[in-house]
Amino acid sequence: MSLLKKKVKTMEELSQVINISRPTLSKYFHDAQSVREKTRAKIEEALEHYDYRPNIYAVNQNRRLTKTIGIVVPYLADPFFAEIARNIETRCIDAGFAPSLFSSHGQPDQEIDILDNLRSVKPAGVLLAPLGRISNVREVERFCRDVPTILFDSNISDLGEAFVGSDNYSFVSQSVKYLCDTGEPPCFFEMRTPANPNANKRREAYIASMAEQGCEANVIKIEGEGWDFEEIGYGGALKALEEHTLSTNTVLCSNDRLAIGFLAACYEKGLRVGAGTGCSLRVASHDDHPYSRFTCPPLTTVAHDYESVSSSSVKTLIQLIESGGRLPNRTEQRFPARLVRRMSA
Amino acid sequence: MSLLKKKVKTMEELSQVINISRPTLSKYFHDAQSVREKTRAKIEEALEHYDYRPNIYAVNQNRRLTKTIGIVVPYLADPFFAEIARNIETRCIDAGFAPSLFSSHGQPDQEIDILDNLRSVKPAGVLLAPLGRISNVREVERFCRDVPTILFDSNISDLGEAFVGSDNYSFVSQSVKYLCDTGEPPCFFEMRTPANPNANKRREAYIASMAEQGCEANVIKIEGEGWDFEEIGYGGALKALEEHTLSTNTVLCSNDRLAIGFLAACYEKGLRVGAGTGCSLRVASHDDHPYSRFTCPPLTTVAHDYESVSSSSVKTLIQLIESGGRLPNRTEQRFPARLVRRMSA
DNA sequence: GAAAAAATTTTACGCGCGTAAATTTTTGTT
DNA sequence: AACAAAAATTTACGCGCGTAAAATTTTTTC
Numbered sequence: 007m008s009l010l011k012k013k014v015k016t017m018e019e020l021s022q023v024i025n026i027s028r029p030t031l032s033k034y035f036h037d038a039q040s041v042r043e044k045t046r047a048k049i050e051e052a053l054e055h056y057d058y059r060p061n062i063y064a065v066n067q068n069r070r071l072t073k074t075i076g077i078v079v080p081y082l083a084d085p086f087f088a089e090i091a092r093n094i095e096t097r098c099i100d101a102g103f104a105p106s107l108f109s110s111h112g113q114p115d116q117e118i119d120i121l122d123n124l125r126s127v128k129p130a131g132v133l134l135a136p137l138g139r140i141s142n143v144r145e146v147e148r149f150c151r152d153v154p155t156i157l158f159d160s161n162i163s164d165l166g167e168a169f170v171g172s173d174n175y176s177f178v179s180q181s182v183k184y185l186c187d188t189g190e191p192p193c194f195f196e197m198r199t200p201a202n203p204n205a206n207k208r209r210e211a212y213i214a215s216m217a218e219q220g221c222e223a224n225v226i227k228i229e230g231e232g233w234d235f236e237e238i239g240y241g242g243a244l245k246a247l248e249e250h251t252l253s254t255n256t257v258l259c260s261n262d263r264l265a266i267g268f269l270a271a272c273y274e275k276g277l278r279v280g281a282g283t284g285c286s287l288r289v290a291s292h293d294d295h296p297y298s299r300f301t302c303p304p305l306t307t308v309a310h311d312y313e314s315v316s317s318s319s320v321k322t323l324i325q326l327i328e329s330g331g332r333l334p335n336r337t338e339q340r341f342p343a344r345l346v347r348r349m350s351a
Numbered sequence: 352m353s354l355l356k357k358k359v360k361t362m363e364e365l366s367q368v369i370n371i372s373r374p375t376l377s378k379y380f381h382d383a384q385s386v387r388e389k390t391r392a393k394i395e396e397a398l399e400h401y402d403y404r405p406n407i408y409a410v411n412q413n414r415r416l417t418k419t420i421g422i423v424v425p426y427l428a429d430p431f432f433a434e435i436a437r438n439i440e441t442r443c444i445d446a447g448f449a450p451s452l453f454s455s456h457g458q459p460d461q462e463i464d465i466l467d468n469l470r471s472v473k474p475a476g477v478l479l480a481p482l483g484r485i486s487n488v489r490e491v492e493r494f495c496r497d498v499p500t501i502l503f504d505s506n507i508s509d510l511g512e513a514f515v516g517s518d519n520y521s522f523v524s525q526s527v528k529y530l531c532d533t534g535e536p537p538c539f540f541e542m543r544t545p546a547n548p549n550a551n552k553r554r555e556a557y558i559a560s561m562a563e564q565g566c567e568a569n570v571i572k573i574e575g576e577g578w579d580f581e582e583i584g585y586g587g588a589l590k591a592l593e594e595h596t597l598s599t600n601t602v603l604c605s606n607d608r609l610a611i612g613f614l615a616a617c618y619e620k621g622l623r624v625g626a627g628t629g630c631s632l633r634v635a636s637h638d639d640h641p642y643s644r645f646t647c648p649p650l651t652t653v654a655h656d657y658e659s660v661s662s663s664s665v666k667t668l669i670q671l672i673e674s675g676g677r678l679p680n681r682t683e684q685r686f687p688a689r690l691v692r693r694m695s696a
Numbered sequence: 697g698a699a700a701a702a703a704t705t706t707t708a709c710g711c712g713c714g715t716a717a718a719t720t721t722t723t724g725t726t
Numbered sequence: 727a728a729c730a731a732a733a734a735t736t737t738a739c740g741c742g743c744g745t746a747a748a749a750t751t752t753t754t755t756c
Contacts, residue, residue: 016712027736032714042722042734059471063412064712068741083437083641088428092456104468107452111437123449126404236645266645273647296428300581300611302618302647361742372706377744387704387752409742413711 011057024052035060066128075103075323076124076132076153078117080160080202081233082109084263085296086310087135090159093316094133101324103130112201112233114140121149131323131331134166135159138202154331158319160203167326167333170319173340174204177292177308178211178258180345182219184306185256188351189281189288191221193253195246195268196260197238198227205260208292212258224253239267247275256288256351262295262307269301269350279303280349288351292343303349311341356402369397380405411473420448420668421469421477421498423462425505425547426578427454429608430641431655432480435504438661439478446669448475457546457578459485466494476668476676479511480504483547499676503664505548512671512678515664518685519549522637522653523556523603525690527564529651530601533696534626534633536566538598540591540613541605542583543572550605553637557603569598584612592620601633601696607640607652614646614695624648625694633696637688648694656686 014020017035021028026045034041034049041049066072075098079087091107098105106127110117117137124132131154136146138160149155150166157166185192194212196205209225216223228242239259246252259265268289269279278285280303291298294309318339326333359365362380366373371390379386379394386394411417420443424432436452443450451472455462462482469477476499481491483505494500495511502511530537539557541550554570561568573587584604591597604610613634614624623630625648636643639654663684671678 018712028713029715029737030735033735036714040734045734061412061712062471063408063473064741065714067406067408067412067712067743068714070714082427083430083433085428085430085433088430088433092428092454095454096456107454109437109440109452111441126407128408236642240645266642270645270647270649297581297611297642300585300615302615304615363742373743374707374745375705378705381744385704390704406742409711410744412713412742413744415744 011055014056014058017058017060020052020056020058023056024048071130071327072128073103074127074129075105076127076129076134077105077107078110078120078124078132078134078136079108080110080117080135080137081112082107083111084233086262086293087159089296090135090310090312090316093312094320097316097320101320103324110137112137114142118142118145121146125149125152129153131155131327133158133319133323136162136165138162138204139199140201154323154326156319156323156326158315161338162203164336166336167331168322168336169338170315170322171204171340172310172315173342174207175211175214176340176342178208179215179218180343181258181290181292181306181308182212182215184345184347185258185288185290185351186219186221190254190256191216191219192256192258192288192290193224193226194260195226195228195239195242195257195264197235197242197264198229199231200260201233208260226251235261235263236267236270239264240270241267243268243271244274247271247277252287255286257290259289259291262291262293262298262305265289265291265305265307265350266295266297266301269303269305273302281351282349290351294346298346299348301350306348306351307346308343309346310343314341356400359401359403362403362405365397365401365403368401369393416475416672417473418447418449419472419474420450421453421472421474421479422450423453423455423465423469423477423479423481425455425462425480425482426457427452428456429578431607431638432504434641435480435655435657435661438657439665442661442665446665448669455482457482459487463487463490466491470494470497474498476500476672478503478664478668481507481510483507483549484544485546499668499671501664501668501671503660506683507548509681511681512676513667513681514683515660515667516549516685517655517660518687519552520556520559521685521687523553524560524563525688526603526635526637526653527557527560529690529692530603530633530635530696531564531566535599535601536561536564537601537603537633537635538569538571539605540571540573540584540587540602540609542575542580542587542609544576545605546578553605571596580606580608581612581615584609585616586612588613588616589619592616592622597632600631602635604634604636607636607638607643607650610634610636610650610652610695611640611642611646614648614650618647626696635696639691643691644693646695651693651696652691653688654691655688659686 017028017031021031095105108120135158155166157169159171161169213223230238272279277287279287279289290306292308294307298305298307362373362376366376440450453465480503500511502514504516506514558568575583617624624632624634635651637653639652643650643652
């Protein structure tokens with residue numbers, strides 16, 4: 007079918023074979039409803055017989071606004087970000103935009119490189135999940151001044167036109183309460199110097215939640231840099247188990263990837279994890295990572311509201327775009343999380 | 352520093368403040384070595400004081416060839432593809448290209464949409480890991496005729512100018528030999544209708560390898576569609592364990608993600624997996640998925656030569672680009688794999 | 697040191713399309 | 727049916743840059 011269509015290179019040519027002016031065609035492609043019905047019929051009939059695609063470079067050179075939306079995540083090899091990126095991508099397409107996905111791969115200079123390239127793409131807007139603590143904040147700020155940007159997942163105060171993410175307090179208060187209600191109060195297992203600002207919020211929420219429960223907080227900080235969280239969690243867990251630094255039989259990990267490493271270490275040490283009899287340790291965590299269902303035992307965790315976060319991110323961005331790139335005031339939206347009970351605690 | 356630079360919008364303006372002609376500047380940006388040294392010095396000195404970025408849309412409209420490389424993978428939420436995409440991305444950047452990453456999300460129509468969009472981007476070349484069996488082969492073929500494309504990971508015969516991937520026989524012969532040498536010969540655990548063509552190659556290799564070892568082959572086909580391999584593996588394993596359809600104590604999974612599901616089912620059933628005493632089952636697999644180190648027990652698997660596959664993919668594509676989009680004959684490159692012994696077998 | 701050759705720069709034109717302003721056609725009113 | 731108002735179409739121009747061909751400068755040759 008489409009193989010038989012004659013290729014037409016330019017809008018000019020097409021306008022000639024169809025016997026209307028090129029600008030009318032241009033209008034049609036911009037908004038099919040803006041031309042008279044008879045003209046539209048002629049155009050669409052011609053489109054059946056000719057294979058024509060507007061030159062996006064010529065289009066974008068002249069249009070004030072591109073239809074591109076940049077999506078930047080800190081680490082795409084993390085299935086959590088892959089999943090949320092997929093969700094956001096789909097919503098952008100449905101809204102008539104062309105999403106363009108980038109990963110900083112955990113490196114601040116890569117993040118800036120991406121933003122620099124993005125700048126010359128002149129995107130309608132950008133959804134940015136920044137690296138966090140290690141981000142080059144000055145450069146990111148400079149970018150946000152030039153391009154309508156909305157932060158998601160990780161907040162950096164005052165950067166971007168809005169923030170959309172999850173409510174870390176909601177995560178931790180639920181996990182702490184659940185663990186306290188069903189057994190010993192948990193210690194908190196985290197990296198000493200986490201790149202992600204959510205980690206700090208979660209620690210604070212842990213301390214506050216423990217106080218609410220009338221329990222004493224105990225934070226275990228493990229060493230390690232970078233994004234190999236499983237490896238870091240594994241190493242830290244081995245050390246903690248060998249040195250018996252755990253003050254309780256219940257461990258609450260800052261995030262699921264650390265917990266996955268923790269569980270691997272427990273298995274290696276022959277420790278049975280879970281709430282049942284014969285178990286020596288309970289482990290819980292936060293994020294509802296795509297793999298947390300398949301750990302051994304399956305991980306009790308607190309789930310992001312993926313749908314709400316991605317939906318709201320895209321909605322807010324489109325609103326931002328429609329109001330010309332600036333919002334009256336910077337809003338911060340945080341969605342509550344949901345406890346997912348599995349076998350590990 | 353850069354905040355003080357005066358913004359210059361067009362090459363024209365820049366050429367005026369620097370007092371040379373615009374085309375000379377154009378030459379400089381295309382190839383800095385192509386202008387006289389004194390001129391170059393003048394330009395680079397000006398670039399210190401003025402903030403100018405060429406308009407990529409104007410550039411790409413006029414250049415015969417874009418510097419964009421399209422990378423298309425079937426499922427980015429699979430860390431295997433995320434990892435190989437990252438590797439390839441980096442190599443493209445190092446080679447002076449601008450990679451653009453897309454995921455088909457397991458859907459054939461999405462794959463075609465991506466290729467359609469890619470077509471109007473006029474990329475210098477495309478690295479495509481197709482969905483496989485479910486791909487719309489006719490449309491993919493049409494794309495390959497228009498755009499210089501190299502297939503990787505999954506081969507579709509005669510499509511694209513070349514194929515780069517892993518040698519499935521190398522994977523399976525090693526795992527089968529190892530398992531036979533160290534215990535009972537394995538049965539083969541796979542999806543009944545896998546989308547990925549590598550799965551078929553692996554089954555054939557399993558049967559051939561078992562024959563070589565003088566053992567009888569036994570293939571267990573489980574139900575399930577889509578890309579939720581862990582879930583499918585988990586469900587299939589539960590069924591197989593409950594119905595006692597396993598003819599041996601050794602299971603070789605087609606890929607690591609199925610194995611992750613299999614291990615979860617074993618844990619749930621209270622079966623201890625491994626080669627040691629007290630273990631009732633050995634499980635091994637293929638791919639060396641990023642998470643296979645952290646399963647319980649850690650997964651014995653066979654590793655892709657990630658580096659070679661991605662390096663060769665990019666090299667072959669650049670060679671293709673430099674020879675003007677066509678290669679004398681379609682080559683197929685397959686890299687051998689490497690056995691990784693862990694605790695599961 | 698003058699003429700020829702080579703390297704560099706400039707002139708001139710076009711890429712494919714968006715869009716304001718001018719023109720034409722259609723619609724609505726009396 | 728005549729005319730004004732509204733809607734659609736066309737004319738005319740420009741976007742920022744690549745590039746062939748022409749003009750200039752620099753280097754080489756004897």
